[in-house]
Amino acid sequence: xxxxxxxxxxxxxxxxxxxxxxxxxxxxxxxxxxxxxxxxxxxxxxxxxxxxxxxxxxxxxxxxxxxxxxxxxxxxxxxxxxxxxxxxxxxxxxxxxxxxxxxxxxxxxxxxxxxxxxxxxxxxxxxxxxxxxxxxxxxxxxxxxxxxxxxxxxxxxxxxxxxxxxxxxxxxxxxxxxxxxxxxxxxxxxxxxxxxxxxxxxxxxxxxxxxxxxxxxxxxxxxxxxxxxxxxxxxxxxxxxxxxxxxxxxxxxxxxxxxxxxxxxxxxxxxxxxxxxxxxxxxxxxxxxxxxxxxxxxxxxxxxxxxxxxxxxxxxxxxxxxxxxxxxxxxxxxxxxxxxxxxxxxxxxxxxxxxxxxxxxxxxxxxxxxxxxxxxxxxxxxxxxxxxxxxxxxxxxxxxxxxxxxxxxxxxxxxxxxxxxxxxxxxxxxxxxxxxxxxxxxxxxxxxxxxxxxxxxxxxxxxxxxxxxxxxxxxxxxxxxxxxxxxxxxxxxxxxxxxxxxxxxxxxxxxxxxxxxxxxxxxxxxxxxxxxxxxxxxxxxxxxxxxxxxxxxxxxxxxxxxxxxxxxxxxxxxxxxxxxxxxxxxxxxxxxxxxxxxxxxxxxxxxxxxxxxxxxxxxxxxxxxxxxxxxxxxxxxxxxxxxxxxxxxxxxxxxxxxxxxxxxxxxxxxxxxxxxxxxxxxxxxxxxxxxxxxxxxxxxxxxx
Amino acid sequence: xxxxxxxxxxxxxxxxxxxxxxxxxxxxxxxxxxxxxxxxxxxxxxxxxxxxxxxxxxxxxxxxxxxxxxxxxxxxxxxxxxxxxxxxxxxxxx
Numbered sequence: 001x002x003x004x005x006x007x008x009x010x011x012x013x014x015x016x017x018x019x020x021x022x023x024x025x026x027x028x029x030x031x032x033x034x035x036x037x038x039x040x041x042x043x044x045x046x047x048x049x050x051x052x053x054x055x056x057x058x059x060x061x062x063x064x065x066x067x068x069x070x071x072x073x074x075x076x077x078x079x080x081x082x083x084x085x086x087x088x089x090x091x092x093x094x095x096x097x098x099x100x101x102x103x104x105x106x107x108x109x110x111x112x113x114x115x116x117x118x119x120x121x122x123x124x125x126x127x128x129x130x131x132x133x134x135x136x137x138x139x140x141x142x143x144x145x146x147x148x149x150x151x152x153x154x155x156x157x158x159x160x161x162x163x164x165x166x167x168x169x170x171x172x173x174x175x176x177x178x179x180x181x182x183x184x185x186x187x188x189x190x191x192x193x194x195x196x197x198x199x200x201x202x203x204x205x206x207x208x209x210x211x212x213x214x215x216x217x218x219x220x221x222x223x224x225x226x227x228x229x230x231x232x233x234x235x236x237x238x239x240x241x242x243x244x245x246x247x248x249x250x251x252x253x254x255x256x257x258x259x260x261x262x263x264x265x266x267x268x269x270x271x272x273x274x275x276x277x278x279x280x281x282x283x284x285x286x287x288x289x290x291x292x293x294x295x296x297x298x299x300x301x302x303x304x305x306x307x308x309x310x311x312x313x314x315x316x317x318x319x320x321x322x323x324x325x326x327x328x329x330x331x332x333x334x335x336x337x338x339x340x341x342x343x344x345x346x347x348x349x350x351x352x353x354x355x356x357x358x359x360x361x362x363x364x365x366x367x368x369x370x371x372x373x374x375x376x377x378x379x380x381x382x383x384x385x386x387x388x389x390x391x392x393x394x395x396x397x398x399x400x401x402x403x404x405x406x407x408x409x410x411x412x413x414x415x416x417x418x419x420x421x422x423x424x425x426x427x428x429x430x431x432x433x434x435x436x437x438x439x440x441x442x443x444x445x446x447x448x449x450x451x452x453x454x455x456x457x458x459x460x461x462x463x464x465x466x467x468x469x470x471x472x473x474x475x476x477x478x479x480x481x482x483x484x485x486x487x488x489x490x491x492x493x494x495x496x497x498x499x500x501x502x503x504x505x506x507x508x509x510x511x512x513x514x515x516x517x518x519x520x521x522x523x524x525x526x527x528x529x530x531x532x533x534x535x536x537x538x539x540x541x542x543x544x545x546x547x548x549x550x551x552x553x554x555x556x557x558x559x560x561x562x563x564x565x566x567x568x569x570x571x572x573x574x575x576x577x578x579x580x581x582x583x584x585x586x587x588x589x590x591x592x593x594x595x596x597x598x599x600x601x602x603x604x605x606x607x608x609x610x611x612x613x614x615x616x617x618x619x620x621x622x623x624x625x626x627x628x629x630x631x632x633x634x635x636x637x638x639x640x641x642x643x644x645x646x647x648x649x650x651x652x653x654x655x656x657x658x659x660x661x662x663x664x665x666x667x668x669x670x671x672x673x674x675x676x677x678x679x680x681x682x683x684x685x686x687x688x689x690x691x692x693x694x695x696x697x698x699x700x701x702x703x704x
Numbered sequence: 705x706x707x708x709x710x711x712x713x714x715x716x717x718x719x720x721x722x723x724x725x726x727x728x729x730x731x732x733x734x735x736x737x738x739x740x741x742x743x744x745x746x747x748x749x750x751x752x753x754x755x756x757x758x759x760x761x762x763x764x765x766x767x768x769x770x771x772x773x774x775x776x777x778x779x780x781x782x783x784x785x786x787x788x789x790x791x792x793x794x795x796x797x798x
Contacts, residue, residue, distance in 0.1 A: 242721075242723075243722070244716075244720060244721030244723075245721070246721070247716065247720075247721030270721070273720045274720065274721065274722070365761075365762040365763060365792045365793065366752075366763070366792075367751055367754065367760060382747075384718065384746045384747035385746065385747075385749075385750055390755055390756075396756075397754035397755050397758070
């Protein structure tokens with residue numbers, strides 16, 4: 001080859017050899033400059049279509065004029081040999097420079113900005129590198145970074161991704177899988193399509209390696225490396241790597257492309273911000289392994305949700321979990337914990353319109369926020385400004401969001417939140433902005449409401465599906481209030497409900513209601529679990545009657561309804577106000593199928609010995625399937641479920657933090673899901689959809 | 705005059721990952737200094753303060769080594785140069 005002319009380049013000397021070909025130094029006799037020429041080997045197992053696309057990509061890449069991209073001058077074929085003429089870059093590869101200990105953070109940032117800038121230009125032109133790695137990034141003696149092999153990586157041979165690496169110092173030993181696999185993103189390993197975000201993953205690997213001299217995902221075999229890429233999180237980089245740089249690397253290495261930066265220019269901007277801000281760079285430690293390890297890694301598992309899956313949402317005092325199953329509801333995959341260390345008092349699955357959105361309220365030292373996820377928990381909003389806030393003139397500040405209630409199905413942008421201190425907020429733009437419902441907040445009774453053990457909480461919001469102007473709220477301790485004019489005015493509806501802790505036992509308001517439920521098929525009927533007392537109203541809360549006929553205690557928290565049978569209700573009685581644990585250490589759900597005329601215990605599969613459990617007001621729910629599933633969680637962190645209407649129970653999970661809230665939903669094919677958060681969030685169409693079977697079920701219930 | 709803020713890990717999402725943020729400051733009280741921080745990093749504000757402008761119950765703000773709860777609260781004057789630290793209370797039991 002030496003002395004031969006390829007196009008107008010005379011080959012001068014061989015300077016390296018790789019898996020796919022040989023690199024020569026050449027002299028461009030037309031333009032009088034030194035160049036590098038890569039000649040692709042005939043046996044590089046390129047079929048004709050691969051060969052064609054390699055040519056096309058090389059031609060596209062030749063249009064990338066950028067100081068940090070090794071310019072491709074020419075591509076062509078001579079006697080069946082494919083050759084690429086490019087800028088001759090002399091310097092050291094980033095792999096060599098990183099060595100075994102990594103570069104100083106300042107150098108990593110300096111190089112990283114240039115690499116990100118190169119990727120930004122290429123991505124803007126629709127060109128994805130596909131094989132970015134420290135071995136094909138060269139740093140010249142002047143500190144200029146050059147990214148090589150742009151657009152040249154293609155699938156060759158048996159589907160192995162390989163680049164015709166040209167770097168003078170890294171040609172040797174870069175053939176085959178070992179040189180590339182550690183930089184492959186999970187989506188490529190899964191066989192999914194790759195896009196520009198796959199390059200951002202590789203950039204994360206490059207930055208990690210440049211900063212530490214180590215690869216983030218290692219292993220002795222390809223299998224081990226692949227497994228690490230798919231499942232493991234890399235060991236954190238502590239000082240001297242600044243936290244800002246580590247945060248950028250972590251975001252590049254998010255397993256899901258959606259969780260990464262979406263554009264190379266964003267990475268560039270973030271690296272520049274770390275570079276230019278007055279960041280404290282801790283002194284490099286002489287021996288990093290001797291440093292105290294104070295970084296805590298959060299391992300979050302995600303569940304993959306498919307059509308027709310059934311999801312169970314569990315809010316705890318230290319985060320949320322998402323469980324998935326199919327309609328049999330026997331086996332569960334568990335995702336989470338989301339919101340590490342934060343209390344999640346309310347959750348909802350919103351399938352109105354075309355969305356599949358999870359709503360969650362999170363609460364910690366840093367305040368209370370309403371957040372949502374459109375990808376089943378993989379990413380959550382974290383708004384800069386808290387959207388739910390009391391107006392300045394109220395002097396009040398938000399302590400907790402106890403309830404997220406979806407508006408009617410035909411108003412998919414309407415939402416309500418019941419909060420502490422007791423107040424109701426409304427959004428008409430899908431949660432972007434919220435307003436305090438003044439009619440209730442300015443109610444003359446409000447100054448005389450008293451906080452219960454859990455604070456002064458508005459914890460239940462029920463919408464009447466047959467009358468959009470009618471809503472109910474329940475307040476602990478304030479009682480039940482109803483509006484007939486869409487929230488303008490509210491009246492106390494507590495006739496017949498006791499308040500044992502008050503001098504007057506049946507006051508107009510001030511009752512400590514623990515939970516209330518409404519059946520969409522019979523919306524004038526309500527059930528209520530009071531701080532002492534189980535009640536039913538058949539006239540929209542005008543009058544309440546005691547239905548604690550045959551329960552071991554009428555103290556308890558949750559009350560949930562069967563989705564189809566308005567006579568069927570579930571409650572969990574607990575022993576005494578002081579103890580608040582399951583009666584006699586036997587964990588039992590009680591069910592009535594005659595609207596409270598009698599109650600029967602459901603206990604098969606539930607612990608019946610020394611089970612001193614408490615089920616909190618929102619920690620129980622029913623689903624919409626047939627047979628109906630019932631789920632509840634305990635303060636001791638156990639999650640129980642029944643997929644046969646309560647006949648048999650299993651412990652789905654144990655060892656969770658205290659369970660505050662349990663909700664469920666079905667991911668139906670058209671995005672429609674039935675959600676049964678203690679029946680408080682039924683929508684019009686869900687009741688219509690289940691209407692036919694509801695009638696059938698009611699008849700069956702009567703026959704039984 | 706400048707003021708440097710120490711940002712706890714939980715809030716670095718709103719400071720582009722920075723553990724410290726150094727800002728130009730024309731002098732004044734903790735309120736003035738925090739206002740400059742809210743302008744630079746708006747997401748930090750609602751995590752530190754409630755909507756009525758009070759520092760959240762379990763959050764402490766230090767100027768140098770002094771907790772402002774004992775030096776005049778948000779009206780505490782900020783000397784030059786200063787390090788203002790935002791620190792969540794060390795508490796437990798949950």
